[in-house]
Amino acid sequence: IEGLGSNPKHAAYCASKAGLHGLTRAVAIDHGAEGVRCNAVAPGWIDTDLNLDFVESMRDPKGFRQQIGKIHPVGRTGKPEEVASLIVWLASSESSFVTGQVWAIDGGRMAQLSLPQ
Incomplete structure (x- = not known):
């Protein structure tokens, strides 16, 4: 999601992800007539x-897990299976009219504005 938003000191990472989003749209436009989505x-x-190992490396893994869950409106982090389900749908004929899109699967994190603590 850092192509859509940014965390501090992640400029290069965010730029690379935003570039992929632009490439996604360009490929959809340039090759749509060929049946490429x-x-x-x-x-x-x-x-x-990787993320589970990161959580376990924290001084208080349980507390960190609770904090990271709070940044998501759904109150938790996502599961790999949830991302896989979206990818399976995108690869299926059910999504045959879908192209050039960036699908955020983030538990609503990018939709939520932050207030000062």
Whole structure:
């Protein structure tokens, strides 16, 4: 999702992700008439091995897990299976009229504005 929003000190990472979003739209436009569809998936905080290891490296893993859950309107982080379900749908004929889109799957994180604590 850092192609849609940004975390502090992530400028290069955010720029690379935003570039992929632009490439997604360009491929969809340039090759749509050939039957090629191009979409991007922008996952938020997903419980991958990398993220789970990161959580466990925190001084208070349980507290950190609660805090990271609070940044999502759904109150939790995502599961790899939830991202996979979106990808399966995008690869299916059910989404045959969908192209050039960036699909945020982030538990509503990008939709929520922050207030000072």
